[in-house]
Amino acid sequence: MQKNARKRSSHDVDMLNGPIWTRLLLFALPLTMTSILQQLFNSADTAVVGHFVSSEAQAAVGANSAVINLLVNTFVGISVGANVVIAALAARREEKAIHRAVHTVIAFSLLASVAIIAVGELLAGWILTLMATPADVMDLAQLYLRLYLVGVPFEMVYNFGSAVLRSKGDSRRPLLALFLSGVLNVFMNLFFVLVLHRSVDGVAIATVLSNAVAAGLVIHFLATEEGAFKFRWRDLCLDRGILRKVIQIGLPAGLQGAVFSVSNMCIQSAINSFGSDAVAGASIATYFDMFTYYFSGGMAQACLTFASQNHAVGKEERCTAVFRDSILLGLALTFSVGIVFYLGRSAFLGFYTRDAAVLAFAVTKMRHTMVTQFLEVPFDMPGSMLRAYDHPLAPAVITVLGTCVFRLGWVFLVFPHDRDYARLMNVYPISWILTDILMLAVWALVRRDWYRRHPKTAGQQAKA
Numbered sequence: 001m002q003k004n005a006r007k008r009s010s011h012d013v014d015m016l017n018g019p020i021w022t023r024l025l026l027f028a029l030p031l032t033m034t035s036i037l038q039q040l041f042n043s044a045d046t047a048v049v050g051h052f053v054s055s056e057a058q059a060a061v062g063a064n065s066a067v068i069n070l071l072v073n074t075f076v077g078i079s080v081g082a083n084v085v086i087a088a089l090a091a092r093r094e095e096k097a098i099h100r101a102v103h104t105v106i107a108f109s110l111l112a113s114v115a116i117i118a119v120g121e122l123l124a125g126w127i128l129t130l131m132a133t134p135a136d137v138m139d140l141a142q143l144y145l146r147l148y149l150v151g152v153p154f155e156m157v158y159n160f161g162s163a164v165l166r167s168k169g170d171s172r173r174p175l176l177a178l179f180l181s182g183v184l185n186v187f188m189n190l191f192f193v194l195v196l197h198r199s200v201d202g203v204a205i206a207t208v209l210s211n212a213v214a215a216g217l218v219i220h221f222l223a224t225e226e227g228a229f230k231f232r233w234r235d236l237c238l239d240r241g242i243l244r245k246v247i248q249i250g251l252p253a254g255l256q257g258a259v260f261s262v263s264n265m266c267i268q269s270a271i272n273s274f275g276s277d278a279v280a281g282a283s284i285a286t287y288f289d290m291f292t293y294y295f296s297g298g299m300a301q302a303c304l305t306f307a308s309q310n311h312a313v314g315k316e317e318r319c320t321a322v323f324r325d326s327i328l329l330g331l332a333l334t335f336s337v338g339i340v341f342y343l344g345r346s347a348f349l350g351f352y353t354r355d356a357a358v359l360a361f362a363v364t365k366m367r368h369t370m371v372t373q374f375l376e377v378p379f380d381m382p383g384s385m386l387r388a389y390d391h392p393l394a395p396a397v398i399t400v401l402g403t404c405v406f407r408l409g410w411v412f413l414v415f416p417h418d419r420d421y422a423r424l425m426n427v428y429p430i431s432w433i434l435t436d437i438l439m440l441a442v443w444a445l446v447r448r449d450w451y452r453r454h455p456k457t458a459g460q461q462a463k464a
C-alpha cells in the first residue's frame with residue numbers, strides 16, 4: 001500500500017514542487033469550468049421552460065435559486081473541510097488516515113443528505129412564502145423544489161467525492177463527470193418538455209437524474225484508484241477524529257455559505273416585490289454573476305488546496321508565492337470575464353429570454369455586478385489562506401459581517417425608504433469592498449502572528 005500511495009496519478013497536479021502559477025492554472029481552470037458547467041446546466045432548466053413553457057414557469061424555477069444555493073453552499077462549504085484535511089494527509093503520506101478519511105466523508109455526505117431532504121420537504125412551502133414568492137408562481141415553485149430535493153444525495157456525493165479527488169491534485173475528472181451528466185441534463189430537459197409536454201416537474205426530474213450520473217461517475221473514479229484513495233462501499237465508516245476535524249474546518253465555511261445565502265434570500269424577497277418579471281430577470285443575470293465569480297472561486301479552491309499541502313510539510317515560502325500568484329491570477333481572470341459578459345449582454349441574455357420586461361431587469365442587475373465582480377477576489381484568497389493555516393472561523397465571521405449583515409441592513413433599513421430596483425443592486429459592490437478590507441487586514445495579522453511564533457521559519461523566509 002505504501003508503494004501505491006506514493007505513485008502520482010497522471011490526473012494529479014504536483015502542488016509541492018515546480019512552478020506555481022502554471023500549476024495553479026492547471027488545477028484551478030478545471031475547477032472553474034466544473035462550477036460554470038454546473039451552473040450552466042442548472043440554468044438550462046430556466047432556459048428551457050422560459051423558451052418552451054411560460055415566463056411564469058421560468059420565474060418559478062428562478063424563485064428557487066436562492067433556496068437551492070443555500071443548500072448547496074452550506075454543504076459545499078463543509079466539503080472544504082474534507083479538502084483541507086485530506087490534502088494535508090496526502091502531503092504527509094498518511095495512508096491509513098487517508099483511507100479512513102475518504103470513506104468517512106462519503107458516509108457523512110449520505111447521512112447529511114437524509115436530513116436535508118426531511119427538513120426541505122417539510123419547510124418548502126413555508127420558505128417560499130417567507131421569500132414573498134409571487135402567488136402566480138407559488139404552486140410551480142413548490143413543485144420544482146420538492147422534486148429537486150429528491151436528488152440531494154447525488155449532489156452531496158458528487159461534491160464530497162470531488163473534494164476527495166481535488167485534495168490529491170485531481171480537478172479534471174470531476175469536470176469530466178459534470179460535463180457528461182450536464183449534457184445528459186440538457187437533452188432530458190428538452191425531452192421532458194418538448195416530447196412529454198411537462199413543465200417545471202420535467203426539468204426537475206431531469207436535474208435529479210443527471211446528478212445521479214455525476215455522483216456515479218465520481219464514485220467510479222474513486223473505486224478505480226490505487227492505494228489509500230481507493231473507495232469500497234464495505235469500508236464506509238465514520239471516524240470520529242477525522243469527522244471532527246473536517247467539521248471543525250468545514251462547518252464555519254458551511255455556515256458562511258448558509259448565512260450568505262440567507263442574505264441573498266432576503267435580497268431575493270426584495271426583488272420579488274417587483275413582480276415575476278423582476279424575479280425572472282434577476283435570476284438570469286445571477287447566472288452570469290456566478291459564471292464570473294467561479295473564476296475567483298476556482299482560484300480560491302486552488303489556493304486552499306496548494307496552501308494546505310505546502311503548509312502541512314512546512315514549505316512556507318511556497319505558501320506565500322501561492323497566495324501572491326492566486327490573487328493576481330484571480331483578479332485578471334475575473335475582471336476580464338466580467339467585462340466580456342457585460343459588453344456582450346444582449347447576446348448572452350437572449351439565450352434565456354426574449355421578453356423585453358424580463359431583459360430590462362436582467363440588464364440593470366448586470367450593470368451593477370459584472371464590472372465590479374473582481375472585488376470578490378481580495379477576500380476569497382486570504383479566506384483560503386486562513387483556512388489552510390487552521391483559522392476556519394475567521395473568514396466565516398468576516399464574510400458574515402462584511403457581506404451578510406451589511407446586506408440585511410441594506411434590505412431592511414435602506415430599501416424600505418427607497419424602493420428602487422437599481423439602488424437595491426448597489427448592495428453587491430459595496431458589501432464586497434467592506435469584506436475585502438476586513439479579510440485582508442485579518443490575514444495580515446494572522447500571518448504576522450504565525451511568523452512571530454515560528455521565528456526560525458521567518459528567518460528562512462527572509463533568506464529565501
